[in-house]
Amino acid sequence: MSDDELYELTHKKRFSARLRALNAMGIESRVRPDRTLAVSRAHVDALLSGGMRTDRQPRIAEPNWSD
Numbered sequence: 001m002s003d004d005e006l007y008e009l010t011h012k013k014r015f016s017a018r019l020r021a022l023n024a025m026g027i028e029s030r031v032r033p034d035r036t037l038a039v040s041r042a043h044v045d046a047l048l049s050g051g052m053r054t055d056r057q058p059r060i061a062e063p064n065w066s067d
Contacts, residue, residue: 001039009044 007013010021015035022029022039027047030038 001041001044003036005041006037006039009039 001009006018009027010018010025012018012021015037018037019029019031022037025047027039028043032038
């Protein structure tokens, strides 16, 4: 995503504030060597459209006792 798109998404200008806002929204980002953020547009679209889970709690495997 572009710098302008990240501003529209987070309403933050500073790097650290953007990173905190993205983390709070459950949006994955990567920090480039030049200290800019890389955010996948596809991830954001899927997350905001309800297509992805953000709770990240592992499923608990249980035996099937119905036999």
